[in-house]
Amino acid sequence: MIAPKVLLRLVRIFSDYRKRTDTVKTLPIRLWVETSSRCNLRCPMCPNKDMPGRDKTVMEPALFKKIVDEAKSFTNDMYIHHRGEPLLNPALFDLITYARESGIHVRFHSNGALLAPDKAESLLNSCPDLVSFSIDGFAAEPYERIRVGAKFDETVANIIRLAEIRRARGLKKPYLVVEKIRFRNPDPSEDSTVVAKLKTRFLAAGVDEVIEKEEYTWSEPDAPEPEGQRTSSCCTFPWYAMVICADGTVTPCPQDFWATMNMGNVQTSSLREIWNGKAYRKLRHQFAHDIDSLPLCRKCDRLCRKTLGGVPFQYMMTFLMDQLVGYNRRLRTLFGSSERNN
Numbered sequence: 001m002i003a004p005k006v007l008l009r010l011v012r013i014f015s016d017y018r019k020r021t022d023t024v025k026t027l028p029i030r031l032w033v034e035t036s037s038r039c040n041l042r043c044p045m046c047p048n049k050d051m052p053g054r055d056k057t058v059m060e061p062a063l064f065k066k067i068v069d070e071a072k073s074f075t076n077d078m079y080i081h082h083r084g085e086p087l088l089n090p091a092l093f094d095l096i097t098y099a100r101e102s103g104i105h106v107r108f109h110s111n112g113a114l115l116a117p118d119k120a121e122s123l124l125n126s127c128p129d130l131v132s133f134s135i136d137g138f139a140a141e142p143y144e145r146i147r148v149g150a151k152f153d154e155t156v157a158n159i160i161r162l163a164e165i166r167r168a169r170g171l172k173k174p175y176l177v178v179e180k181i182r183f184r185n186p187d188p189s190e191d192s193t194v195v196a197k198l199k200t201r202f203l204a205a206g207v208d209e210v211i212e213k214e215e216y217t218w219s220e221p222d223a224p225e226p227e228g229q230r231t232s233s234c235c236t237f238p239w240y241a242m243v244i245c246a247d248g249t250v251t252p253c254p255q256d257f258w259a260t261m262n263m264g265n266v267q268t269s270s271l272r273e274i275w276n277g278k279a280y281r282k283l284r285h286q287f288a289h290d291i292d293s294l295p296l297c298r299k300c301d302r303l304c305r306k307t308l309g310g311v312p313f314q315y316m317m318t319f320l321m322d323q324l325v326g327y328n329r330r331l332r333t334l335f336g337s338s339e340r341n342n
Contacts, residue, residue: 006076006323017239017311020288022281024239027074027272029323032243032254033067034082035059035089041111042148043136045181045215047257048083058089059246063267067244068099070271076323077105077129082243083257087114096126105129105327107174113150115158120165123174129327132177133159138195156198163206172329178202178210208333229304234287235297236311238280240319242271250274252283255300 012026038056042049071078078099086092086108099106107130115123123131137143140152147155163176180195199210237253244250248267251259261283264274274280292298308316325331
């Protein structure tokens with residue numbers, strides 16, 4: 001059942017977004033909280049491998065709990081991943097439990113390579129709402145070429161074991177998703193029969209969905225101009241969501257991989273102070289009046305994609321489903337988790 005207060009908040013967010021207000025009355029309904037900026041892999045398409053070592057860390061439990069304590073009165077769901085591998089944070093499962101017991105829906109994304117049997121049990125005990133895994137290349141050779149540092153058979157076995165343990169324990173959570181990237185330059189050797197066979201294997205083990213996603217394009221100042229004409233001059237993120245890096249730095253969007261758009265730091269300020277602080281108000285004003293003054297945002301390809309009612313469409317449907325349908329397993333299976341790119 002749709003909670004009336006959630007629906008009311010969405011209406012208010014939409015109203016402020018359409019008005020392009022500098023100050024937003026509704027506090028962020030969604031948070032990205034980076035529990036780890038470290039990663040165990042060196043994937044060619046991911047900038048993490050180029051991050052300086054000094055920037056790779058894990059979020060301390062005290063900082064995470066501060067965020068949750070402040071956010072639990074207004075945040076509906078929390079993505080506890082961003083630039084790194086969450087399973088590298090030794091306190092991860094305690095953090096999930098803390099957020100869930102505070103009434104926040106929790107989800108995270110993983111490469112799955114570190115999901116040993118003891119971690120699988122701990123993950124299920126902490127009871128996140130949704131966990132998704134990247135398996136790019138549904139065979140050993142392409143997978144290990146893309147996911148440098150991981151072993152295909154081990155990762156597949158890790159995910160299947162998690163699904164089988166969940167089933168054996170009669171658990172409904174977490175909702176399990178396996179993602180396969182649809183690369184802009186696909187591997188010509190990819191065998192559709194092999195892909196279909198592994199998909200069937202995942203689903204038979206108890207994985208809820210196997211989906212394909214468009215290759216992620218990171219927005220960077222020196223990136224080329226996006227192809228196609230801009231269909232929207234205003235991103236929705238600064239009106240409904242906040243990204244918090246492992247060191248507490250706040251940025252407005254997961255696209256800002258290098259955290260160059262610093263909105264403040266939760267170690268020294270509250271979420272409320274940052275949300276309508278000077279940096280956020282200036283950012284929203286620039287979106288409304290001068291997007292070309294934002295080097296990252298003006299090159300973001302999400303502003304060149306389909307819109308609906310003036311709102312970028314790609315993530316809108318899945319966001320609305322998350323907020324209105326929630327993390328109900330049966331309804332999510334019916335509607336699906338894949339982004340709507342068309």
